[in-house]
Amino acid sequence: MNNIHPEFKTVMTNSFVRAKTFGYREVLPEHIIIAMLDEETNQAIKLFKELGLDLESVATYFYNLCNINKPFNVTEVDVIPSTKVKNIVFHMHELRDMYGHKEATLVHLFTSILKNNNEVSKYFNNFNIYYSTMKEKLNTDTVRSSIEDFNGDSDGNGGYKKERRERRGKNKTAVLDNFCRNITEMAEDGDLDPVIGRDEEIEDICRILARRKKNNPIILGEPGTGKTELARQISASLGLPMIEWHIKSTTKAQQGLYEYDAVSRLRDSQLGDERVNNVANYIRKGKLWEAFESNRKVVLLIDEIDKADIEFPNDLLQELDKMAFYVYETGQTISAKQRPVVIITSNNEKELPDAFLRRCFFHYIKFPDQETLRKIVKVHYPNMKDNLLSTALTQFFEIREQSGLKKKPSTSEVLDWLKLLLADDLKPEDLRRDNSSALPKLHGALLKNEQDVQLFERLAFITRNER
Numbered sequence: 001m002n003n004i005h006p007e008f009k010t011v012m013t014n015s016f017v018r019a020k021t022f023g024y025r026e027v028l029p030e031h032i033i034i035a036m037l038d039e040e041t042n043q044a045i046k047l048f049k050e051l052g053l054d055l056e057s058v059a060t061y062f063y064n065l066c067n068i069n070k071p072f073n074v075t076e077v078d079v080i081p082s083t084k085v086k087n088i089v090f091h092m093h094e095l096r097d098m099y100g101h102k103e104a105t106l107v108h109l110f111t112s113i114l115k116n117n118n119e120v121s122k123y124f125n126n127f128n129i130y131y132s133t134m135k136e137k138l139n140t141d142t143v144r145s146s147i148e149d150f151n152g153d154s155d156g157n158g159g160y161k162k163e164r165r166e167r168r169g170k171n172k173t174a175v176l177d178n179f180c181r182n183i184t185e186m187a188e189d190g191d192l193d194p195v196i197g198r199d200e201e202i203e204d205i206c207r208i209l210a211r212r213k214k215n216n217p218i219i220l221g222e223p224g225t226g227k228t229e230l231a232r233q234i235s236a237s238l239g240l241p242m243i244e245w246h247i248k249s250t251t252k253a254q255q256g257l258y259e260y261d262a263v264s265r266l267r268d269s270q271l272g273d274e275r276v277n278n279v280a281n282y283i284r285k286g287k288l289w290e291a292f293e294s295n296r297k298v299v300l301l302i303d304e305i306d307k308a309d310i311e312f313p314n315d316l317l318q319e320l321d322k323m324a325f326y327v328y329e330t331g332q333t334i335s336a337k338q339r340p341v342v343i344i345t346s347n348n349e350k351e352l353p354d355a356f357l358r359r360c361f362f363h364y365i366k367f368p369d370q371e372t373l374r375k376i377v378k379v380h381y382p383n384m385k386d387n388l389l390s391t392a393l394t395q396f397f398e399i400r401e402q403s404g405l406k407k408k409p410s411t412s413e414v415l416d417w418l419k420l421l422l423a424d425d426l427k428p429e430d431l432r433r434d435n436s437s438a439l440p441k442l443h444g445a446l447l448k449n450e451q452d453v454q455l456f457e458r459l460a461f462i463t464r465n466e467r
Helices: 006-021 029-036 043-050 055-066 083-098 106-115 119-125 131-138 141-151 159-167 183-188 199-211 227-238 253-257 262-271 287-293 317-322 370-380 386-400 411-423 450-466
Strands: 216-220 242-246 258-260 283-285 299-303 324-327 332-335 341-346 360-364
Touching: 006 029, 006 106, 029 055, 029 083, 029 106, 029 119, 043 055, 043 106, 055 119, 083 106, 106 119, 106 131, 199 227, 216 227, 227 242, 227 299, 227 341, 242 287, 253 258, 253 287, 283 287, 287 299, 287 324, 287 332, 317 324, 370 386, 370 411, 386 411
Parallel strands: 216 341, 216 360, 242 299, 299 341
Antiparallel strands: 258 283, 324 332
């Protein structure tokens, strides 16, 4: 395997991972194509763009193709290249020698894949991309120059690897190319801030986004479970910018599209302002408009949708389905240049309409268990003694599990409570509750409802009487 570009090694390694992920014992050409789509910076991506291919559609097709069958459990099985793949790699070297190129690149690999009668070649043939046409491209000065430029990245001093590290986690393509990325590893490298205890959930949601093009996720959970932050980390893990639309009780769906300032226009007309002749001067763009007109794919967060009026979600159905809306004042139709990834959060305080829910994918956020919560606390208060933390968390979960609570204390409240405990320099024995009161020390940080306070006072009264 001499005289090959480092990109080839990277793609082939990733294709082995893809094959195992999808449950195959052999690497197939389909897995190689998916691996090619993993990074924006490789030669294949540039080639596909030059050929006019929709990268997102290509990725979706091959993900779906590989998910049709999972014949084996390959967790403990070594994945090997199929006979077709071996022949493809052999022919790749022949093409390199045929055109006198210094190294075999992904362009040669893709051309070799098209030579074989496989699912990949059948798919690309639909777009008039054949082996013969790719051979002609290999012989053009443009491709030859491109290949030589890429060869220059492989400088033997880690130049290619350096560029790869610099670009890691910063993908800009519409391809949902972060399927099965190791979020924990990215955090350790400083590419991503971790959401403690949620890395697997982020991976799961990214995987869903990679396989579903139209349906929008909706993240449910009680307040304080980190839904909004989880959405931000999903955006970061996908390498996409985020537009946040925070919903209030007074928010109307129209505000997400645009607002027409008729009052300002009337005032300007009375003052003789020339701006009044162009109605577009009085159109304020909403968050959906911003997401639709973005030249690159973005994540649109609709945060706490259950705060708004019951009709709010239904008023957005058409816009979320068609990814377009009509501006009556100017007569223009605003269509999404790149279909945004829409993430919707809800505290589940109000039931959402069935017609809206039908278009969503659900992901319920559970409250962290004691061990996960301990890790969260250690990030905020690394010097907190283990015995004090154990006693405090045990007491906290006892309070949360008490039946009849109107509002269970959340993560933010336990952090506030622990901060007060540290400020007062309390010891584990200081947290022990006597029979006169069932309320914890500094309970005002945990219990934010008068009825909940009265509940614990009644429990203390019952306990005293039973004695």
